Amino acid sequence: MKNLDIPKTKTTPEIHFNSSTNELTIKGESFPENTSEFYAPVFEWLEEYFVTIKDQSVTVNIELVYFNSSSSKVLMNLFDMLEENVQDGKQITVNWLYDEDNEMAVEYGEDFMEDLESLQINLVKI
Amino acid sequence: MVGKLFHYTCQFAQDSVFLCYSGPTSHDVLVSTGNSLKHFLEENKVDPKRFYCIFSVYVELFENIIRYGVDCFGIDFRVNQSRNPYGIITVSVKNDQFTIKSGNIVTIEQSKKLRHSIERIKAMDPRMIRDYYRQKRKQESNEDSKGAGLGLIEIIRKTSQPIAFSFDYIDDYFLFFSLTAVI
Numbered sequence: 001m002k003n004l005d006i007p008k009t010k011t012t013p014e015i016h017f018n019s020s021t022n023e024l025t026i027k028g029e030s031f032p033e034n035t036s037e038f039y040a041p042v043f044e045w046l047e048e049y050f051v052t053i054k055d056q057s058v059t060v061n062i063e064l065v066y067f068n069s070s071s072s073k074v075l076m077n078l079f080d081m082l083e084e085n086v087q088d089g090k091q092i093t094v095n096w097l098y099d100e101d102n103e104m105a106v107e108y109g110e111d112f113m114e115d116l117e118s119l120q121i122n123l124v125k126i
Numbered sequence: 127m128v129g130k131l132f133h134y135t136c137q138f139a140q141d142s143v144f145l146c147y148s149g150p151t152s153h154d155v156l157v158s159t160g161n162s163l164k165h166f167l168e169e170n171k172v173d174p175k176r177f178y179c180i181f182s183v184y185v186e187l188f189e190n191i192i193r194y195g196v197d198c199f200g201i202d203f204r205v206n207q208s209r210n211p212y213g214i215i216t217v218s219v220k221n222d223q224f225t226i227k228s229g230n231i232v233t234i235e236q237s238k239k240l241r242h243s244i245e246r247i248k249a250m251d252p253r254m255i256r257d258y259y260r261q262k263r264k265q266e267s268n269e270d271s272k273g274a275g276l277g278l279i280e281i282i283r284k285t286s287q288p289i290a291f292s293f294d295y296i297d298d299y300f301l302f303f304s305l306t307a308v309i
Contacts, residue, residue: 107256
């Protein structure tokens with residue numbers, strides 16, 4: 001399966017999904033003009049990817065220094081999708097990377113943790 | 127007009143306004159004025175803890191204008207269909223406190239909904255706001271709504287004082303909505 005590589009822009013994060021190392025990374029700032037349009041390829045890629053993998057362990061690294069409220073909804077959708085896959089037996093770990101100076105980033109990470117039951121989210125200080 | 131511009135500039139200087147945009151809004155304008163704001167914050171070595179709080183409130187307020195504003199300078203009033211709704215936004219700093227004010231034109235109908243949502247959130251304590259945010263996010267992510275609700279909660283989570291808002295009468299159809307957030 002082809003990797004997904006989206007370079008960062010002023011308003012969108014860099015996204016690297018590697019199907020051979022099973023590492024997915026979203027890094028930067030997120031306030032796209034059209035949030036659902038921007039993230040659509042990410043969801044399409046993931047849907048295809050989860051069909052192809054079996055018991056490999058998947059690591060998702062999210063390092064967003066800033067995201068707006070519509071990106072926050074997309075992240076919720078993303079975590080819901082990952083959680084469904086965990087419930088289907090997939091091994092997925094999410095690392096929520098944050099800068100300790102950025103208090104809100106910690107708080108948002110904790111909020112996501114509380115909202116998800118079976119998906120493991122680790123808060124990782126950079 | 128030139129004389130008036132000098133008057134406006136003096137007024138802004140008096141109010142410690144370092145950034146002001148007034149005119150048709152769009153995502154492009156948000157990005158470029160947002161960058162100017164970031165540069166200002168960087169140059170003035172603003173505490174990293176507050177840097178993204180200030181930027182976030184600016185983005186959410188600006189996005190609300192783009193999504194819900196009305197183009198009142200056009201020949202006809204086109205609610206929510208207008209490509210570039212009119213808006214005004216200012217950022218000022220005094221005694222290390224940042225104040226962001228935004229203004230845009232809304233219909234009477236919109237104002238009723240808006241007043242209701244703001245008053246509802248204003249009555250909540252921080253814990254309730256945090257829970258409400260999560261509840262609303264879950265709800266809206268399923269509905270694919272435009273999500274002003276979440277934007278407003280986002281703003282309130284990042285302010286250090288209760289937000290202030292007002293509606294000024296324009297005519298029988300439109301009101302001028304202004305909101306003040308202090309970080």
